Amino acid sequence: MTHTIKMFIKIGAKEHIQDLYDNGTIYINTIEYFRKVEDEELRGDKYEGATEIINSLPGTFRIPGIDRDFSYEKVHLKKAYEEVLGNMYSLYCISSKGFQNPLDFRMDEKNLRFGTHCLLIKDNQYFFDRIKSELRKNNYEFLHGFVEYYDKDKVSKKLTLFDKPMEFEYQKEFRFYVHNQEIKPIIIQIGSLKGKAEIIEANKLTELKLELKK
Numbered sequence: 058m059t060h061t062i063k064m065f066i067k068i069g070a071k072e073h074i075q076d077l078y079d080n081g082t083i084y085i086n087t088i089e090y091f092r093k094v095e096d097e098e099l100r101g102d103k104y105e106g107a108t109e110i111i112n113s114l115p116g117t118f119r120i121p122g123i124d125r126d127f128s129y130e131k132v133h134l135k136k137a138y139e140e141v142l143g144n145m146y147s148l149y150c151i152s153s154k155g156f157q158n159p160l161d162f163r164m165d166e167k168n169l170r171f172g173t174h175c176l177l178i179k180d181n182q183y184f185f186d187r188i189k190s191e192l193r194k195n196n197y198e199f200l201h202g203f204v205e206y207y208d209k210d211k212v213s214k215k216l217t218l219f220d221k222p223m224e225f226e227y228q229k230e231f232r233f234y235v236h237n238q239e240i241k242p243i244i245i246q247i248g249s250l251k252g253k254a255e256i257i258e259a260n261k262l263t264e265l266k267l268e269l270k271k
Contacts, residue, residue: 060154060203063162063267065178065185065231067148068171068259077176078256081247083188085144085233087240088218092141099170104209104222106141110134111213133210143218143236144243146188148178150231151267154203164262165227173259180253187247188233195245197235204230 067077076082094101104110113132151162178184192199202219209222218234235243 060152061159062181062231063151063159065148065150065181066175066262067178068168068175068262070172071174074172074174074176074256078250078254081187081250083146083191083245083247085146085235085243085245087237087242088141088143088145089240090242091145099167102221102225104135104137104216105145106218107135107137107216107220109136109215110207110209111136112211113213135209140240142238142240143234145218146233146235147228148231149229150203151229152203152231155229160267162265162267164265166263167227169259169262171259174256175259175262176250177255177257177265178250178253179255183253184247184250188245191245191247192233192235197237197243199233199235201233202231204228204232 067074069077073082073084088106091100091102091105111132111134149168151159153159156162189199189201200218204219204221204225205217206221206223206226207214207216209224214220219232221230237243
């Protein structure tokens with residue numbers, strides 16, 4: 058299904074958002090960073106890079122040599138590689154994916170923990186194309202798309218790098234995955250975004266409303 062994107066938003070520290078606006082600096086951190094950082098389910102996600110999740114119904118099992126059955130309430134398993142290569146760049150996305158009607162957009166205040174300022178990217182296509190062009194110029198393989206959210210305590214499914222637990226759904230994430238053989242951040246510059254974006258204080262996002270152009 059094709060979704061309409063109305064706006065990308067990047068929230069962060071004032072100096073980082075200013076650098077993004079002035080120079081187009083895109084800091085693409087490692088998946089390992091997101092797996093291990095502990096920040097109360099903001100950037101950190103211990104399920105990042107998991108390959109499969111299994112939730113079984115209650116049942117019984119028998120150990121060979123012991124003539125009795127043992128019962129269990131539920132089994133929750135997460136399969137993942139010990140180390141996951143690659144980098145992620147995430148954006149908040151106002152779209153028909155996150156909101157049935159993007160005009161009904163309301164920012165969850167939990168997003169304000171990302172930083173004091175944000176960049177409203179008003180020319181989505183320009184921003185999107187510049188990132189892709191710069192990654193290709195530097196010979197990086199990459200994928201991009203919306204994050205799909207799942208209930209980690211109920212579902213059993215194979216996972217991709219575009220799956221995240223439902224606890225993160227408020228982030229309305231669109232992400233770039235960049236293939237990288239080294240566990241280190243990738244930094245690219247796409248040029249000034251003046252005229253293509255606007256800096257505002259992050260706390261004003263809770264007042265932001267979209268309107269139809271006449």
